[in-house]
Amino acid sequence: MTPNAPIEVQAGSYVGFDTITRQIEHKLLKRGFQFNVMVVGQTGLGKSTLINTLFASHLVESKGRIEPEAVSPSTTEIHAQSHIISENGVKLKLNIIDTPGYGDLINNEGCWDPIIKHIKDQHSAYLRKELTAMRDRYIPDTRVHCCLFFINPTGHTLKPIDIVVLKKLTDVVNVVPVIAKADSMTLEERALFKERIMAELQHHQVRLYPFDAEENDDEELQLNQRIRSMLPFAVVGSERNVVIDGKSVRGRKNRWGVINVEDERHCEFVYLRNFLTRTHLQDLIETTAQIHYETFRSKQLLALKESSAKQQQQSAPA
């Protein structure tokens, strides 16, 4: 017997259950939020600097090779750094996962495997915690919510390794492509480059975040559309301040000009930051849980069922 659709009623007088939003907020404020972001890209593209610029704090050190005797790191050294930043009483637990050594070797075959494995391991750990009989109250969420993919500003098109890795990454995590060091391209070159990248990605059927869901209302759909038209973001990062018109802003100073990181006419850092932190932060976390994690989970459980069915079959005749 199918249940009847709920009928909408107007209450007679003010009840007061609309304060549930504040109650939830109160609870959540106590708990704090967790956000895990991964950066993928060749050495020297400014990944660490961009993270530091995004969150306006010195969180990661640049991992470039500086001494000639030092050895280039390999991607097997993926680890996460945890930080807690707080703003207006809201605590954000930030996990930054860096991937040094990606794409730096002469032979880069399989350099993306450790990265994919790491992402899947986080899903796997969460699944295991979920399935145990005695679960923790709040399972610590180490799943990667967002992956910033840094594209080399060549001005031509994507490199073969980028295409391969993007295809693999978009299957398991929300990927936001970013054009690094965008101050090496003029505005026309930038527009052309973006066009070519999007054409290439469409050709390979790579699904980029943000995804559209049915429950999004018009405003959200429009916002998503705008974001999608701007992808990939052409950004410039800087931790140092320069003086422009008497004001001290973050930027880069050359002999022939000064770039203001927060100026929309110079680069798209502001859009990226708003997108990541001001509009889509919650959505990123949710999408990871609802789409990527669910896909992983169903695949795992199906595989488990199959393997246990097979085991039963094998043990039955014997």
Add this chain to the structure above:
Amino acid sequence: MQYQQQQPQPVEDGLGTSGGTSGVNGHSGTQPVNPINRKKLASWVGFSNLPNQVHRRSMRRGFNFTAMVVGESGLGKSTLINTLFETKLYEPKQIPAPGVDRGRTVQIESISADIEENGVRLKLTVVDTPGFGDFVNNDESWRPIVDNIEARFDAYLEQENRVNRLKLVDNRVHACIYFIQPTGHSLKPIDIEFMRRLHTKVNLIPVIAKADTLTEEEVVLSKRRVLADIAHHGIRIFQPPQYENEDEETIQENEEIISKVPFAVVGSDNIVRSPNGREVRGRAYPWGVIEVDNEEHCDFVKLRQMLVRTHMEELREHTNDILYENYRTDKLKAMGVSQDESVFKETNPAAKQAEERALHEAKLAKMEAEMKMVFQQKVQEKEQKLKQSEEELYARHREMKEALEKQRLDLEDKKRRVESGRPLTPEKGTKKRFGIGK
């Protein structure tokens, strides 16, 4: 050549050196040292016109220069070449449509152009290496490049060994400009590997490409790190050589150039309007305009100076005198050609050949004799063996025959006895047993 002079004069000349007089007395070759004898001219002879003669001859012949550009795609190689020689040698690149297979190996493409300036003709060849560093697996991506350079050396070597050497065409690579990504860190593994493989075969000029992304301090840091890496791996990049008798200005210029290596360059073949209204070659950004020809903005001017204005001839000389000679020596040694000290021995090539042939034939004959002997030996051995087995066979045959005879007699005896009616041991039957052995 010894110069005999009757009156050794104390030499004081405008050059300021006091040369020792060579007190010669007709002996040849016994003095260990020939002091330089500088003479002052009484009147104008005219050989100071020699450079002009060389100049005229070179102008007639024209010059030729081959440069190779190596680097990952998108670093601005084609643009830089266009900027250096102020000609659109390279058309804007055609980007392949998405999904088109871009091949797996590094290609070598060369473009030639004849350009002329003030009556001087230059045949410029630029060798491009598309695909270098662009694949997922870049192992051995330097190999096609090294093979190409060596092939050019080989071609020149062959030309030198020809009977008619009047028209020597020099296709050897005189300079290789290597483009480094402006990461701000040190060199990448592929950069180091490539430079290690090529620094003995070609004049390496490393440049930091797209230097407009780097701030001043980053440029300085970057250069320092790159040089440290290069020194650490023992890579020899092209250094403009210093000569003693150059004038102050040239020496200073040289020093300036050397201090800026590796050059941080920006290329542009477009004209833009700078903030103070001038039309310059450069790139226009929302935050400023970078001028390619401005020394304060980038090192392009120094690169052009070194490559084109002052050291083009040095590069060619270095390629010819040192790099090519080293290659030739190694190659000939590998082929087994040894240095023949007695250069003017009276060798009659025909006699030498006959001698060689005789030697060769003797060798062959010896081998033949040896083989025959071995053959004989083997034949003998085999014969012996066969004889032995033959004898054995005979012996056995005889034995068996005797045995048979005996059996037969036995049987006949028994037959007679049976016929005569006498019972004997159980009937054996008249089966003649021919069992040879059991």
